[in-house]
Amino acid sequence: MLKLNKSSISKLEEKNPMWKGDKVGYGKLHEWVKNRIIKPEICPRCKKRKAYDLANKGIYNRDLKNWEYLCRKCHMKSDGRMNVFLKNQRKFPKNNKYYKLREELKGEKHPGSKLTKEKVIEIRIKYATGKYSLANLSKQYNVCFQNIGLIVNRKSWKHI
DSSP states (O other), rough: OOOOOOOTTTGGGGGGGTOOGGGOHHHHHHHHHTTTTTOSSOOOTTTSSSOEEEOOOOSSSSSEEEEEEEOOOHHHHHHHHHHHHHOOOOOOOOOOOHHHHHHOOOGGGGGTTTHHHHHHHHHHHHHHHHHHOOOHHHHHSSSOOOHHHHTTTHHHHHHH
């Protein structure tokens, strides 16, 4: 807890000569509001996800009624950023040349691949036995342990 003496109490907020009021910058205004609003456990709008973002309801000032905590998805919807995000997502139709190129370079056909189809199957079988850790397998096959985790959890090499 911050220990305040008489001189620091006398210079709080408006009494401070450096006080800028509503003309404060983005970061400091968010910091000021975060120190004054209690963060809820879940998003008050969707009641599903954890609330992380401090969102402004329109008027950008120190009035705490204009602020609320939301989950990222609800915050993006309220700002109108969700529509922009969805509109700009890259979706390749199956007849697109980039989609075809991506399909052609899967697995061991990819120029940067260190593994083969057989090695991937071996990795999954060895990890399933419980005798090998991600670190052991990564040393054995000369790839990083994150790649082994992706293979084991079928996030990469999905086609096998």
